[in-house]
Amino acid sequence: MRWNKISDAVIRRLPLYLRVLDELAEESGTESISSQELGVRAGVGPALVRKDLAWFGEFGKQGVGYEIAYLRDELRKILNLDSKLSVGLVGVGSLGVALTRYHQKRSAEDASFNLELTALFDSDPAKIGTRVEGIPVYGLEDILSQVKEKGLNIVIITVPAQEAQDVANRFIQAGIQGILNFAPVKLKAPDTVHVVNTDVSLELQRLAYYVPKAKTN
Amino acid sequence: MRWNKISDAVIRRLPLYLRVLDELAEESGTESISSQELGVRAGVGPALVRKDLAWFGEFGKQGVGYEIAYLRDELRKILNLDSKLSVGLVGVGSLGVALTRYHQKRSAEDASFNLELTALFDSDPAKIGTRVEGIPVYGLEDILSQVKEKGLNIVIITVPAQEAQDVANRFIQAGIQGILNFAPVKLKAPDTVHVVNTDVSLELQRLAYYVPKAKTN
DNA sequence: TAGATTGTTAATCGATTAACAATC
DNA sequence: TAGATTGTTAATCGATTAACAATC
Numbered sequence A, B: 001m002r003w004n005k006i007s008d009a010v011i012r013r014l015p016l017y018l019r020v021l022d023e024l025a026e027e028s029g030t031e032s033i034s035s036q037e038l039g040v041r042a043g044v045g046p047a048l049v050r051k052d053l054a055w056f057g058e059f060g061k062q063g064v065g066y067e068i069a070y071l072r073d074e075l076r077k078i079l080n081l082d083s084k085l086s087v088g089l090v091g092v093g094s095l096g097v098a099l100t101r102y103h104q105k106r107s108a109e110d111a112s113f114n115l116e117l118t119a120l121f122d123s124d125p126a127k128i129g130t131r132v133e134g135i136p137v138y139g140l141e142d143i144l145s146q147v148k149e150k151g152l153n154i155v156i157i158t159v160p161a162q163e164a165q166d167v168a169n170r171f172i173q174a175g176i177q178g179i180l181n182f183a184p185v186k187l188k189a190p191d192t193v194h195v196v197n198t199d200v201s202l203e204l205q206r207l208a209y210y211v212p213k214a215k216t217n
Numbered sequence C, D: 001t002a003g004a005t006t007g008t009t010a011a012t013c014g015a016t017t018a019a020c021a022a023t024c
Helices: A014-026 A035-042 A046-054 A068-078 A094-109 A140-150 A161-174 A200-209 B014-026 B035-042 B046-054 B068-078 B094-109 B140-150 B161-174 B200-209
Strands: A065-067 A085-090 A115-121 A135-138 A154-157 A178-181 A194-197 B065-067 B085-090 B115-121 B135-138 B154-157 B178-181 B194-197
Touching: A014 A035, A014 A046, A014 A068, A014 B200, A035 A046, A035 A065, A065 A068, A085 A094, A085 A140, A085 A161, A094 A115, A094 B094, A094 B200, A115 A140, A115 B200, A135 A140, A140 A161, A154 A161, A154 B200, A161 A178, A178 B200, A194 B200, A200 B014, A200 B094, A200 B115, A200 B154, A200 B178, A200 B194, B014 B035, B014 B046, B014 B068, B035 B046, B035 B065, B065 B068, B085 B094, B085 B140, B085 B161, B094 B115, B115 B140, B135 B140, B140 B161, B154 B161, B161 B178
Parallel strands: A085 A115, A085 A154, A115 A135, A154 A178, A178 A194, B085 B115, B085 B154, B115 B135, B154 B178, B178 B194
Antiparallel strands: none
C-alpha cells in the first residue's frame, strides 16, 4: 500500500470514521451507511467524507452508500490496524501506569484493537524487573535489545520534560517508527520517525482563552 | 478584552509561544527576541509569529524584536492566565489521579500556572469524601453546588465513554464554560461551552498509519 | 424506471508565506 | 546613519464545500 502524500488532515479523520463504523457494526440492523450519515456521526461534512475515502479507492455504491463491515475492514487496512503492532511505553509514573491500564482494558475488550503494549521502560531501579498490568518493566539500557526482540513499532513517552529528548533519541537509534509524546517539549526527530504530541497543559491553556472570567466590577 | 473572531489555529499557537517565553525568561541574558528566533523555538514561521501576535496589538519594536517579559505578560492576559482559574475533574480513576498529580506538581513548581484544581468528582461511594493530592472528592450530586461554590470555570472529564455525555450535561447545566474531554466520544454541547478533545486511541491509530510494518515475504 | 448517493471536478474559503514600507 | 526587524498587505498554498454527471 503506497499512497504518495496524503494530508495529515485526512489521516486524522480516518480513525474517527473507523470508530463510527465500529459502533454501527455493534448496532444490529443497518448494513450500509451514506456519507451524509457517516458525516453527521463523525462531525464532518458529507462531501469531505467522500473525498477523504476517495483518496484510497472506491468503497461505496451509488444510490446505496458504504457497506459498513467492508468499509471498516478497508479502513483498518489503510491504518495498518489489520495485524498487530507492538507498542512500548517509557516512564512508568502515574500517567504511564494510567495509560497502561487504559490500554490493557481496551485490548481486552476489543480483540481487533491490534495495538499491543509489550514492554515498559523506566530508569528507576525499584521499578525495573517488576510488572505493571502483566507487562514487564525494563531499564533504559535495554531499549535497543527490546525494540529488536519485541519488534516495537511505536513508543509512548511519559517521562519528565527534561528526559524526553534523551529517551526519544535512544528509541530513534533503536529504529522505532512512531512516537506518541506526552512530555511538554518539541521533540527533534528525523523525517523517518513520525511524532504525535499530546500536551495537556497546552490544551488547558488554550481552553482558558475561551473561558473569560466574569469581571467583578 | 474582546477580539471578535480569531481563528482557533491562532489560539492554539499562543500557549506554545508562551512556553518558549517562559523558558527564555529562565535563561539569563537576553531581554528581547525576534519573530525569527521565537518562530524557530516554537516550530513556526517568523511571518506567522508576527501575524498571530498582531491580532492582539503591537507588542514589538522594529529593529529590535519583542521584549520577553513584556510579551509573556501580554500573552498571559490574552489567554486569561493572569489570574487564577478554577478547574474541576470528574472521574477519579487512574487517568484522573495521574492528571491530578501532574497538575498539582505543575502548580507547585510554577506559581504563575494559575489553573487551580479545586474539586474532584466521582460516582464511587468509596471515593467520595476522600482526598487525592489534597483535593476533596465529591459525588456527582454535588456538581451544581460545587461549580457555584468553587467558581469552577473548566472541567476535565476522565470518566468512561458511556458516562461522559451525562456528566458533561450536568456541568453544562451548572454553568461550566470549558471542557477538556478525555473520553472517546464526541460530546454535544451548546456553542457557549468550549470543548477540547484529547483522545489517546485516536492518536495511536493515526500514528499506526505512518508505521507500516515490514512485510515478511 | 425513479430515487438516491457516489466519485470527482470546479468554486470557495481560510490559513500561511512572501515582500516591503515604516521605523526603532 | 546603517542595519535590523516589525506590522501589514498581497500572493500563494491547501483544505473544504458545492455541484453534478455517472450509476447503483
